[in-house]
Amino acid sequence: MKSLVILSSLVALSCGAASVELYPIAQVRLSQQSLFRGAVKADVSYVKELDVDRLLVPFLREAGLPAKAQAYGNWESCGLDGHTLGHYLSALANLIAAGEDADGVLGKRLAYAVSELKRCQAAYGDGRCDGVPKGKEIWAAIRAGDVGIIFKHWVPWYNVHKTMAGLRDAYELAGVTDAKDVLVRLCDWSIGITSKLDDGKMQRMLDQEYGGVNETLADVYAITGDRKYLDAAKRWEHKRVFDPLYKHEDRLTGFHANTQIPKFTGLARTAQLADDAARWDAADFAWRTIVTRRTVAFGGNSVGEHFHALDSFAKLMADRQGPETCNTYNMLRLTERLFEHNPKPEYAAFYERALYNHLLPSVNTEKPGFVYFTPTRPAHYRVYSTPQNCFWCCVGTGIENPGRYGRFIYAHAGEDTLYVNLFIDSELKGVLRQTTDFPESGKTTLTFLKPFKGTVYIREGERYAKHTGDWKKGERLTAERNMDYHVEMLPDGSNWGAVMRGPIVMGKRCGTKDMFGLFANDGRMAHVAYGPFGTDELVEYRDVNKPLDTTGLEPFYKIHECRYQIYWEFTTPEKVAARQAAREAAAAAERVRDRRTRDRVRPGEQQPETEHDMAVSRNSDKGFHAGSHWRHGSWFAYTLDPKGAKDLSIEATYWGNDGGRVFDIIANGIVLKTVELKGEHRGRFFTESYPIPPEVLKVRADGKVRVTFAATNGGLAGGVFDVRLMEK
Ligand SMILES: [Zn+2]
Known part of the structure; x- marks a missing residue:
């Protein structure tokens, strides 16, 4: 937006199809002192x-x-x-x-x-x-x-x-x-x-993940010139996902993220070879909605490999499975195609963001290995692959990435127009040498290796600066971009933000305690950082009313083998104190409740269930949800011991989204209450209390209480997450 004049000149330039070409990897050399x-x-x-x-x-x-x-x-x-x-x-x-x-x-x-x-x-x-x-x-x-x-x-x-x-x-x-x-x-x-x-x-x-078969078929058309491969590529276009894109509708929520991106790259490749404006537009819309509405500061998207709802990144801020590296690898391949069609600075800006802040940090240089998930949850950590044990998708794309670091630095339109997209210390063979210490500083110097007459576009952040001239061999062109600190909030409007210096995501180290599985073994799920979450003392928040404090921050790409924070909640000390007080009050209430508890079963957990003489119907099942175990079934029962207490009630905990379930709470054969779950407490647990009349305790000689949950409508009783025998 800052450079309307330059942007408009680019739009004019890009009206012709495929006006710009990235230089092949073979024409670019990273220098020995390059950051990469x-x-x-x-x-x-x-x-x-x-x-x-x-x-x-x-x-x-x-x-x-x-x-x-x-x-x-x-x-x-x-x-x-x-x-x-x-x-x-x-x-x-x-x-x-x-x-x-x-x-x-x-x-x-x-x-x-x-x-x-x-x-x-x-x-x-x-x-x-x-x-x-x-x-x-x-x-x-x-x-x-x-x-x-x-x-x-x-x-x-x-x-x-x-x-x-x-x-x-x-x-x-x-x-x-x-x-x-x-x-x-x-x-x-x-x-x-x-x-x-x-x-x-x-x-x-095509409902099942197929990578980018459409892309390679289109590539084979380009290699052979035989149109049957282009026709075949079009057969591999997944309509359920593509059709909304043509209408500029984002229906991606809930889809497996990295299943889709390679298809979009194939769509762009087909658009390029078929010279098809509608396909270009759909591929560009896919890119745009993902980058502007679904992407975090370091360039990754999705949580647990799936696109989350557009209006909330909350799950991403809480989950141990952050964005996946091979998803971003594929986003960059898509970006390359779109850039060649229309060299807009926002494509290049995204490329740089993801390259420096997601792909580069996904490689451990000290002990070579690759990262699968990059959690955004504060004070969590990443795990690294080991060569003989780990054969994840992100190892596959991980080993591909470093050889491609030179792919996007330079492009050209004909003989007389050059693009410098990235500040990376490197050489465009026979054309120019780029010298830079970016991102330490925002400066770069181009030295021409042969005479060049024409236009050089140098991208400085969100715009291209246009330089026109007639340079002799050995002459130089310099550029500098803004590297100020700033805060970038999440696209969902929440109070979570990342601290950036120029395009670089800054992080803070949070210690190295309990990073279980840091160097992954050959376990099927060893790519997930399954160690405990960082405790509250490790997680910082930022005072929204204070100037930005950058003490202790360093580029995220420098942080390895460590817990880290790259997203902060921007709030006030009052709100944090109020939340802390609420947490303490809840903990105090829980302690009182624990003192009143005479006996307790956690349904779905093997040991407590066995200890409480569990019996269940044949269709009974158990599981784990929102941090707690549960059980349901036509019926299931436990025996609890009041340990001499007389004035008692049963408390049972349910998940508020469960509905359509009608069941009796039975104590020693006497029905205390018929419960109906209606899904009325969405997104949280809730607890109900059922007083036990004195005659119930007289049924058994041992004074214990047999508690049975039994469905009355032919359906399921539960799920029950907690059962307690309480003294009043
Ligand atoms: Zn992967």
Whole structure:
């Protein structure tokens, strides 16, 4: 908004289709002193530690060939077998193109992996090339029209897409020609598998995560020029998700987030190749609604991998599963496409935000490893992958990222217009050298390596500054941008905010206590930081009436192996004191209640239930909700001991959203009350009290009380979260 003149000149410039091209990775070199150097080094070491023969095992197995090594564990042997290899091809290709393969080891690995895939594909015979367990059965069923089979398996098409994308990158970025042949045959095979499905079946199949199959099919159209691949790409457009985008409606709430982003990248790629304005517009709307309404300061979105309601980020501020790294990786690939179509500064500003504050901090450079979730909950922590144990989606994209750091720095429109999108110490080969200590300062210097006549757009925050001139070799152009501190509040209008310095998210360290599973093992869910939440003393708030205090803050990308705070509640000391007083009053009331409690069962917890002589109906079930265990069923019963007390009542706790449940509270065979849950206390627990008449206590010789919850309408009694025998 600050630079309307410059923006309007850009709009004029971008009227022609695909007017701007990002320079390929191979033309950009990060310098040795670049901030990103450590992460690149860590990545090279990590990919070298992976054993390509172990990654190939699922492919050889499915192709009926003998394995040369032992399969990896974790996600590589519990249903998603083989997904990592495609990422591995992409990672190697990126690093090779970026000039990070001085000893040639990565190039040899890549050529070997592709030759092995070629051998597998030949053994399959029909063009198939994946490591999907039971793939033969799955693909035959889909070919015959049974798309429902896919929902019984862990995302087979997502898995295939990783191999497709890896082969594409091996060919396009590292020039492995065999990769192209394997890729084209694999795409032909995928077209064959789905060719007999009608639109209804195809769309039903697309309800399951499929990565960006539409994108790679479009890419193969670009590689071969054969239109059938572009037509195929369009068949892989998921209407349920795409249709609202064309109408500029955000219906994303509740959807699995990272399932959608790669589809949008495919949509943009198809728009680019088909020169289709409607598809461009839909892809841009998807990007815009996610970035402006669903994204936190560091560039990530979603909680527990799902899009939350637009009007509340509360769950994100409380959950241990913050935004996912591979989601942001995919958002940046989408951003690259949109930028090439229309080089708006907001695309580049988002790219920078996510690159510095989410992707870069997701790499541990000291002990190479990658992050899955980045919690926004204050005083929580992230866990890191370890090379031989962890084969998560975010390890796959994690190893791809560092080789792509040079991808967005420079772009051009024809011969006479250059874009400098990011301040990163680097060289655009043969054109210019960029020297900068950004983000320590906001300055950068461009030194021309050859004469250049034309326009250079340098992005300074939310705008491009336009420089027109005729520079000689060795001449310089300098720029500086604002690096002031400021606060950025969440898009939901709540009082949570992040402290930024320029585009950099600032964080505060909160100690290292109890960071269980910091370096993940091979457990299926080891990517989640399951240790206890940070205690209240570790969590800071900020006084909304005081000037911003930046003491103790440092760029989030510098914080590793530590609990941290990157979001603060902006409030007043009075409100915090009132909340503290309310908490203390509640704790005091709870202590009084505990003193009156003669006996207690926590339904759904094994030990307390056993100790209280539990009996249940055959359909009884238990679970965990909002921090508490529960039980329900046609009936269930416990025996509680009043320990001599006479004036008693039963207290039972329910979840306020439960409704349509009618049941009796029975004590020693006598009905005390018929309860009806109507869902009238939404979003919270509530407790009811049922006085026990003296005759109930005379029923049993041992003086105990058998409490039974029994449905009266043929439905369920409960769920009950707490049962207490109280003395008045
Ligand atoms: Zn992931």
